[in-house]
Amino acid sequence: MMQDSGGGFVSQPSQEQQQQEKRRNSALVPLTIKMALNAQVSDDILLVDDREVSQVRICGNIMRVDQTETKYVYFIEDQTGLMEVTHWNNAGDEDLNTLRDRREKMAQRTYVAVVGQLKSYEARVTLSAYDIRPIEDMNELTHHFLETIYVSAKTTSSSPSSSSSYAPNAQTGVPMDGAREGDNNNNNNNGSLTSIQLQVLEHYSLHGTGDEGLHIESVIYALNTISPADVKAAVDALTNEGHLYSTVDDDHHKSTDSE
Amino acid sequence: MQPAAKKAKKVNLKVNFAGGEMSEKEEKERYANRKNCGRRACEGLNVHLEKRALWEDLGTRSGSSRFEFERVAEVEAYRYMFAPPSARCSALGARLEEEEGMIACEGLTGKLNKESLIMDTGEARVRLDMSGVGAWSCFPGQVVRARGSMEEGVLRVEEMVAPTARAPRSNASEARRYASMQNHKPLAVWCAAGPYTTNDNLDFLPLNDLLEAVSTQAPDVLVLCGPFVDEKHPLPLKIGDDFVDPFTLFAVKVAWRLADSPPTKIVLVPSPTDAIAHSVFPQPPLSDRKDPKFATWDQDLRVGTLDLPAHVACVSNPAVFRINEIVVGVATDVLFDLASEEKSKGMGDAPRVPRLAGHLLAQRSFYPLVPAVSMPLDLGRLDSLRMPPLDVLLVPSKLAVFATPVDHVVVVNPGPLAKGAYGGAFAQLTIHPLTTLSSSPSEEEEEAVLHKVPERTRVDIVRI
Numbered sequence: 190m191m192q193d194s195g196g197g198f199v200s201q202p203s204q205e206q207q208q209q210e211k212r213r214n215s216a217l218v219p220l221t222i223k224m225a226l227n228a229q230v231s232d233d234i235l236l237v238d239d240r241e242v243s244q245v246r247i248c249g250n251i252m253r254v255d256q257t258e259t260k261y262v263y264f265i266e267d268q269t270g271l272m273e274v275t276h277w278n279n280a281g282d283e284d285l286n287t288l289r290d291r292r293e294k295m296a297q298r299t300y301v302a303v304v305g306q307l308k309s310y311e312a313r314v315t316l317s318a319y320d321i322r323p324i325e326d327m328n329e330l331t332h333h334f335l336e337t338i339y340v341s342a343k344t345t346s347s348s349p350s351s352s353s354s355y356a357p358n359a360q361t362g363v364p365m366d367g368a369r370e371g372d373n374n375n376n377n378n379n380g381s382l383t384s385i386q387l388q389v390l391e392h393y394s395l396h397g398t399g400d401e402g403l404h405i406e407s408v409i410y411a412l413n414t415i416s417p418a419d420v421k422a423a424v425d426a427l428t429n430e431g432h433l434y435s436t437v438d439d440d441h442h443k444s445t446d447s448e
Numbered sequence: 449m450q451p452a453a454k455k456a457k458k459v460n461l462k463v464n465f466a467g468g469e470m471s472e473k474e475e476k477e478r479y480a481n482r483k484n485c486g487r488r489a490c491e492g493l494n495v496h497l498e499k500r501a502l503w504e505d506l507g508t509r510s511g512s513s514r515f516e517f518e519r520v521a522e523v524e525a526y527r528y529m530f531a532p533p534s535a536r537c538s539a540l541g542a543r544l545e546e547e548e549g550m551i552a553c554e555g556l557t558g559k560l561n562k563e564s565l566i567m568d569t570g571e572a573r574v575r576l577d578m579s580g581v582g583a584w585s586c587f588p589g590q591v592v593r594a595r596g597s598m599e600e601g602v603l604r605v606e607e608m609v610a611p612t613a614r615a616p617r618s619n620a621s622e623a624r625r626y627a628s629m630q631n632h633k634p635l636a637v638w639c640a641a642g643p644y645t646t647n648d649n650l651d652f653l654p655l656n657d658l659l660e661a662v663s664t665q666a667p668d669v670l671v672l673c674g675p676f677v678d679e680k681h682p683l684p685l686k687i688g689d690d691f692v693d694p695f696t697l698f699a700v701k702v703a704w705r706l707a708d709s710p711p712t713k714i715v716l717v718p719s720p721t722d723a724i725a726h727s728v729f730p731q732p733p734l735s736d737r738k739d740p741k742f743a744t745w746d747q748d749l750r751v752g753t754l755d756l757p758a759h760v761a762c763v764s765n766p767a768v769f770r771i772n773e774i775v776v777g778v779a780t781d782v783l784f785d786l787a788s789e790e791k792s793k794g795m796g797d798a799p800r801v802p803r804l805a806g807h808l809l810a811q812r813s814f815y816p817l818v819p820a821v822s823m824p825l826d827l828g829r830l831d832s833l834r835m836p837p838l839d840v841l842l843v844p845s846k847l848a849v850f851a852t853p854v855d856h857v858v859v860v861n862p863g864p865l866a867k868g869a870y871g872g873a874f875a876q877l878t879i880h881p882l883t884t885l886s887s888s889p890s891e892e893e894e895e896a897v898l899h900k901v902p903e904r905t906r907v908d909i910v911r912i
Contacts, residue, residue, distance in 0.1 A: 381795055401868075428848045430800040431787035435848070437647070437868025445787040445847070446559070 217304065218242045219337045222249060223269035225316065230309045238344045247272070247316065248302045248324065249334040251295060261292065263321065265303065274303055276318040291322060300324040301334070382432075385415055389423040390432050393444040402436045402443025464470040478869045479646045479653055489873035489909045493851040493858065497906035499878050500636040503666040503711065507631045514630050514668055515772045517713055523764035523832040525735070528728040531828025539830040540818060541570050543591055549574075550818065551590040558730040560588055560791045567603065568593060577604045583794035584608060585803055587786060589818030590809060613809035615856040617896035618773040618836040626772035627881040634881065635771060636667035640865045640874035640912075641780060641844030642719060644702070647682055647868055652701045654865045654912045658874060659705055662712055667876070669771055670712050673780050673844045674719030674734075676702050694723035695737070699755035707757045714760045717767060719780045719844075720823055724754070725765075729815065729823045730832045731756075733762035766814035768836055773899060774879060777835055778842040783861065787822035787847055800850045805843065805859040808835065839901040840877065849873050849909045853902035860907055871912040880904040 220237060225247060228235040235242055249267030256262075263274045295301055305318035324330060382390065392412060397403035405424055411412045424442060427433040433442040474809070500506075510515055544550060549567035553560045554575070565576040565586060576594065578584055586592075596605040618626075628828075645657035662670055677694040685697050692700075706714055718725035718734050725731055737752035756762070763769060766779035786804045795803065807816065814833045815823060841859045851865035862875035882899065 381792075381797065383802075429850075431783070431804060431847050432800075434784070434787075434846045435867065436846075438870045439867075441868070445784060 200419045205272065207441045217246055219246045219333055219340055220307075221269040221334070221337055222247055222267045222272045224337070224341070225307060226272060226314050227272050228309070228314055229418065230314075231430075233309070234368065235307050235309055235314070238341055240344050243305050243306055244304070245316070246302065246333070247274075248300065248330050251297055251299050251301060253297065254295070263295075263301070263303075263318075265301065272316060274305065274316045274318050274321070276321055294323045295321065300327070300330060302329065308441070357422075380431075382427075383423070385419055386423045386427055386432075387421055388412060388415065390444060391429055393427075393433060393442060394446055397443050399402075400436065401441050403441065405440050470782075479866070479871050482871050484911045485657075485871070486660075487911045489564070489849045489863065490851065490912050492909055493853065493902075493905065493907040495880065495906060495908065497880060497904070498634070499876075499906065499908075500627075500634040500667075506633050514737060515626070515635060515713075516629075516770070517669070517761070518770045519761075519763060520768040520770050520775060521832070521834075521836060522767055523730040523732050523829065524830065525726070525732040526826075528726075528826045531826060534904055536827035538646055540825050542544075543813075543830065544570050548591050548593055551586045551592060552818075553588050555772065560586060560789060562793065567592070574598075574603045575600050575601065578608075579604075579792070581593075581605050583792075583796070585792035585795055585807070587807065587817060588635065588791040588871075589816050590807065591703075591816070592612075605736045610807075610810050611625055611812065612804075613812065613855050613857070614837040615898055616775045616839055617898055620895055620897050623897055624774055625883045628780055629772065630881050632881055635669070635774070635879045635881065636665070637669045637671065637776070637840075637876070637877040638662065638667045638874060639671040639673070639778075639842050639860065639862045641673035641862055642722070643678040643864055643866045644676060645678075645681070646866045646870065650681070650683055650686065650697065650701065652705075654823075654871050655702065656705065657871075657912055658865060663708070666713055669715060671715045671717065671776075671778060671842060673717040673778065673842070674722040674725060675898075676716075676719075677723040679721050679723040693751055695752050695754060698724050699753060703756045703760075705756055706760055710759055715769070716756075716760060716762045717778050717780065718765045720765075724766070727824060729765070729820075730826070730829050731765040733764050735762065764832075766833060766835075768838070773882065774839045774901060775837065776840045776842065777814065777838040778844075780843070781845045782808065782815050782817075782844040783847055785817055785823060785844045789817060789821060798906070799852075801847065801850055801861075802854050802859070805841065805857075806854045808841065808843070809838070809854060839899050840879075840905070842875075849875075851875065853906035855904060856898065856900070858902050858905050858907065860909075862909060865912055873909050873911045876908045876910060878906040878908075880906075 198364065218237065218240075221240070224237050225245060228237050230236075247265065247267065247288065249265040249272075252264040252266050252271065254261060254263055259278055261276045261278070263276065265272055265274050300323065301321050302324050303316060303318050304320045305316045308315050308317055322330055389408065389412065392408055393403055396411070405421065408424070409415075409420045412420060415423075424433060428442060431445060435441060436443050482575055506514070540550070549569040551560070552566045552568045552573070554564035554566050558564070562578055565578060567574050567576050577596075580596065591611060593609045594603060594605045595607045595609075596603050598604075612730070640658055644658075645652040646654065677698050685692050685694060687697065687700055720727060720729050720731065722734075725734055732752060734756075736754050742866045751912075763778075766777065766782075768775060768777045783801070783804055786807060787801075788806055790800075790807070792803075808814065812835045814835050815825060838857050841854075841857050842860060843861050844863070845861045846864070847861060849861050851858065851860045853859070858877070860875045860877065862873060864872040865874055866872055879901065882897070882904070
């Protein structure tokens with residue numbers, strides 16, 4: 190009687206799985222140092238552009254290197270800000286010779302690309318590096334900043350639900366499957382809807398994912414640029430058109446399109 | 449602390465979003481305190497036509513029946529998850545005729561959109577370019593014929609033709625016989641769908657109220673669609689203080705209350721979210737699942753017994769049955785899945801839900817979506833989803849209630865009878881006999897006549 194356990198021809202991830210996936214969002218996000226330092230901290234999660242980030246890539250110039258027995262601390266600057274990057278010495282699991290070679294190259298005034306995990310400790314954002322390497326082709330620097338702009342623009346303009354599946358193809362930055370395209374092209378696919386209806390529908394699709402969906406008053410409150418009467422009219426129209434359905438009572442609605 | 453202050457604190461006030469405040473007691477009786485009982489939930493259809501008169505005024509001799517009831521198509525009981533991949537593949541292939549293909553989405557996951565449209569002909573998959581088609585409406589699994597030119601593996605579609613629905617016909621003499629059986633008076637068919645109890649109790653109050661109305665107004669047929677024991681109901685199943693199994697709950701709270709309903713013919717349709725039904729779609733009729741090893745708290749009631757009275761007919765989901773000449777199809781909840789998958793362009797102001805229902809009719813299938821969305825669908829049983837020509841299509845759904853003519857078919861969504869802690873709605877169809885509207889005495893007796901049900905059917909969707 191469980192719908193999920195039924196025929197089993199299409200395995201649809203349960204809501205739990207989806208939530209876990211959201212939490213374990215391991216997409217590598219390119220950032221500027223300013224974006225990293227200004228990341229919002231909530232419950233040990235760092236948010237950039239309202240999206241959880243943990244693995245990031247930054248590129249910049251080494252200002253200073255502090256060397257101790259257990260770690261190297263680099264102060265890296267990329268013209269947007271200065272950030273502390275820790276690279277721990279993990280003896281044994283690295284090819285020490287390559288590491289030593291690299292570290293010799295990474296003196297002051299070297300451009301480097303860092304991949305690591307963004308952490309917040311006592312209101313300070315730091316980066317714990319998995320890998321640091323010198324940049325040999327300066328086009329990489331340009332590419333990094335372009336990609337940062339692209340990803341940020343993409344994340345802020347499209348829905349969070351689509352951004353959880355984001356992860357651009359690293360080489361081209363072009364989305365890979367139809368799912369994301371679908372989210373972006375929603376406007377085209379629901380061509381007969383007005384812009385207010387689209388806005389309201391999108392709000393329900395993004396925020397009304399629980400069993401009850403959303404109360405109409407909360408939508409009116411959230412979409413304060415639209416008049417309450419217009420929101421109500423849009424909800425009525427969307428319900429009649431089968432884009433929304435009422436859940437526990439006539440004031441709660443949910444999108445039929447949410448997964 | 450002052451005793452008065454203490455008391456005030458104890459009255460647990462819950463702020464409701466609409467601005468008012470509700471005490472706990474009021475909240476517990478939200479259904480009982482409803483104020484919209486009996487109001488229309490939507491415009492309905494042909495409300496200028498008359499409703500059927502009371503049973504006593506129909507001039508029916510006692511003991512004689514006003515209509516014939518016949519099962520036209522039914523799903524038989526089967527063991528699910530036994531269809532091998534080859535059988536599922538060939539079942540999908542069997543949907544296609546020559547020059548036809550099935551719409552699919554390019555990505556394995558994700559929704560359809562104009563960039564990801566693919567047509568699967570069984571032998572090849574072709575990407576479709578719809579830029580040349582002004583208006584289209586597609587969903588995955590839709591069987592279509594497309595005409596256009598191939599360019600670099602992409603079919604530039606110029607014209608897309610979906611199959612069309614057929615209309616049922618009867619011969620005139622039969623129709624006349626049915627009309628006289630009805631004493632030239634209309635038939636009343638009511639339809640309601642589960643859940644039948646609000647989510648804050650297991651008292652089945654909305655069902656009681658519906659059955660009350662049935663016993664006073666005596667419709668000819670009452671179609672009750674599942675879920676009867678909703679597997680999503682938040683409370684543990686109990687009668688009084690005893691925990692019970694879903695079958696016992698159904699027997700005591702539903703079946704026993706159907707006992708004194710004659711002359712109304714009651715038809716039960718299962719739902720995939722029903723705790724007492726076969727969980728895979730298509731579903732065979734509700735039936736006992738007796739296990740003699742266990743007795744319940746009531747010695748006479750064995751676990752797994754539905755204990756339905758004999759005059760109640762259990763049909764499958766989907767099911768097709770005939771009430772005199774009227775062919776009725778019923779399936780739950782297929783429209784919702786279609787609403788979540790269908791994408792369209794350029795359809796203008798044409799309302800969407802009739803279009804979705806039209807897809808079911810045109811595809812001649814009770815569940816044309818491939819892959820299935822929320823339904824646990826057994827592809828080995830695709831055959832039993834075939835839809836014969838219909839006059840009335842009952843599609844209970846979570847979507848907004850409606851009654852609308854689509855082609856020659858009256859499509860009705862009565863909505864659930866209980867919605868959260870509140871009451872829902874149910875549908876009352878009044879179907880006038882054929883001859884009162886199409887009086888063409890010159891007609892040959894044996895000529896097949898169209899039923900024209902949308903012209904002679906009044907539908908009211910009423911709040912419980």
